[in-house]
Amino acid sequence: MALLEVRDLHKSFGDTVVLDGVSMSVEKGDVIAVLGPSGGGKTTLLRCINFLETADSGSLVFDGITHDMAHISKKQISEIRLHTGFVFQNYNLFRNKTALQNVTEGLLIARHMDKAEAEEKGMRMLEKVGMADRASHYPSQLSGGQQQRVAIARALAADPEIIYFDEPTSALDPELIGEVLTVMRQLADEGMTMIVVTHEMDFARNVSSRTIFMEHGKIVEEGESKAFFESPREERTREFLRLEDRRF
Amino acid sequence: MTAQDIIRLLIDSFWKILLPGLTVTIPLTVIAFSIAMVIAIITAMVQYANIPVLKQIARFYIWVIRGTPLLVQLYVVFFGLPSIGIKVAAFPSAVAVFAVNEGAYCAETMRAAIESVPSGQMEAGYCVGMNYLQIMRRIVLPQAFRTAFPPLFNSLIGMVKDTSLAANITVAEMFFVTQRISGRTYQFMALYLELALIYLIFSTVLTRVQAFGEKKLNSYGGNKI
Numbered sequence: 001m002a003l004l005e006v007r008d009l010h011k012s013f014g015d016t017v018v019l020d021g022v023s024m025s026v027e028k029g030d031v032i033a034v035l036g037p038s039g040g041g042k043t044t045l046l047r048c049i050n051f052l053e054t055a056d057s058g059s060l061v062f063d064g065i066t067h068d069m070a071h072i073s074k075k076q077i078s079e080i081r082l083h084t085g086f087v088f089q090n091y092n093l094f095r096n097k098t099a100l101q102n103v104t105e106g107l108l109i110a111r112h113m114d115k116a117e118a119e120e121k122g123m124r125m126l127e128k129v130g131m132a133d134r135a136s137h138y139p140s141q142l143s144g145g146q147q148q149r150v151a152i153a154r155a156l157a158a159d160p161e162i163i164y165f166d167e168p169t170s171a172l173d174p175e176l177i178g179e180v181l182t183v184m185r186q187l188a189d190e191g192m193t194m195i196v197v198t199h200e201m202d203f204a205r206n207v208s209s210r211t212i213f214m215e216h217g218k219i220v221e222e223g224e225s226k227a228f229f230e231s232p233r234e235e236r237t238r239e240f241l242r243l244e245d246r247r248f
Numbered sequence: 249m250t251a252q253d254i255i256r257l258l259i260d261s262f263w264k265i266l267l268p269g270l271t272v273t274i275p276l277t278v279i280a281f282s283i284a285m286v287i288a289i290i291t292a293m294v295q296y297a298n299i300p301v302l303k304q305i306a307r308f309y310i311w312v313i314r315g316t317p318l319l320v321q322l323y324v325v326f327f328g329l330p331s332i333g334i335k336v337a338a339f340p341s342a343v344a345v346f347a348v349n350e351g352a353y354c355a356e357t358m359r360a361a362i363e364s365v366p367s368g369q370m371e372a373g374y375c376v377g378m379n380y381l382q383i384m385r386r387i388v389l390p391q392a393f394r395t396a397f398p399p400l401f402n403s404l405i406g407m408v409k410d411t412s413l414a415a416n417i418t419v420a421e422m423f424f425v426t427q428r429i430s431g432r433t434y435q436f437m438a439l440y441l442e443l444a445l446i447y448l449i450f451s452t453v454l455t456r457v458q459a460f461g462e463k464k465l466n467s468y469g470g471n472k473i
Contacts, residue, residue: 050375052371052374052375078377078379081374081375081376081377082377084375085375086371086372086375088368088371088372090368092366092368092369092371092372093372094369094372094373094387095369095391096387096390096391096394097387105376105378105386105387106376106377106378109378109382109386110376110377110378110379110382111377154372154376155375155376157376158376158377
């Protein structure tokens with residue numbers, strides 16, 4: 001049974017159709033890369049799945065329970081969010097909290113874990129992303145790459161069943177991208193289920209198990225990453241991959 | 249009066265003016281400003297959260313209070329209300345008017361500060377499982393308060409000086425006492441300058457407190473990313 005399934009998701013902003021009937025299915029342990037040109041709906045897809053945007057229509061099956069995405073209750077949303085993690089393009093670390101407090105905040109407040117236990121867990125998560133020595137630093141004292149690694153630790157702390165990454169390296173200087181991708185690769189190797197909206201072709205090609213190509217609010221092509229890159233079926237996909245290759 | 253007499257008068261009157269400053273002006277300011285802050289935070293949050301009806305009430309309240317003079321508001325409460333059977337003593341009247349008046353201005357300061365916190369902070373809070381009020385209390389309001397701190401101190405310093413208007417409704421604060429002493433001695437210039445100096449001392453202390461407070465609040469690098 002799929003861990004997560006999206007069925008016929010539609011979303012418009014005013015007259016602009018952003019998602020035009022997207023369906024996808026995610027198995028436990030999948031690492032799915034979502035590629036596509038800007039404005040293709042990739043980010044909106046992730047934001048709808050985690051209810052940061054309300055879909056116009058569509059359904060989400062999570063852990064075997066089907067939800068109507070346009071009419072889901074706040075209670076159901078919080079229930080789902082307790083099992084998911086989200087990593088933002090701009091990190092969105094809590095600016096008034098230290099790195100460690102960023103990781104423990106959700107554990108303490110949303111999950112009512114006791115302080116010692118939360119801090120012990122928070123430190124373990126920071127160690128995992130190589131940020132334990134910066135535990136008491138505020139976000140303003142960290143580089144972009146460091147902030148994003150703390151953000152990943154924060155997402156991990158809740159033992160999520162799946163983590164959504166929304167262009168996690170797009171706001172980073174080129175020399176800082178590597179440290180974040182290394183952490184993500186390590187998570188993938190450990191079997192974490194992930195959906196990664198990205199422009200990092202190497203990550204999609206070498207780390208993700210499946211790749212989805214989206215444009216104009218629709219999934220143009222999806223498949224095993226190896227096959228997707230070696231022999232894309234759609235002409236549009238081939239064109240996109242050619243253009244991406246030429247960028248480097 | 250000789251210069252010596254004037255100096256003696258100023259020394260004598262200094263304590264006579266400062267005393268109501270400590271026992272009336274400061275309590276009036278502290279109590280009224282504390283209530284104003286509660287009003288401001290609630291009024292700002294109601295607007296930010298876009299709660300129907302309450303939001304309209306908040307806008308109406310700000311419109312009326314900001315659109316009418318403070319002195320008139322004092323007169324309406326102290327001289328006006330008794331004519332419809334509501335009698336309130338001078339000091340509580342002043343507290344109520346200053347709190348409600350300042351609340352309207354500070355509400356706008358707080359609203360602007362809350363709106364200046366990037367929406368990503370709220371979204372990140374949701375994504376770690378927190379609810380709206382938890383995120384407000386622990387993430388958004390602390391950051392908004394950092395931004396609002398200097399303008400709120402502006403309001404506080406302004407209010408210390410505005411309390412002199414309470415003399416008009418018989419509150420025996422510093423201005424009221426100075427008026428009486430000068431009426432008796434006819435040393436208007438010397439006494440009102442002395443009063444101005446005492447207000448300046450109060451404001452200077454507050455300015456120092458503000459600088460200290462900002463330093464404390466900056467411990468996390470302000471609201472820089």
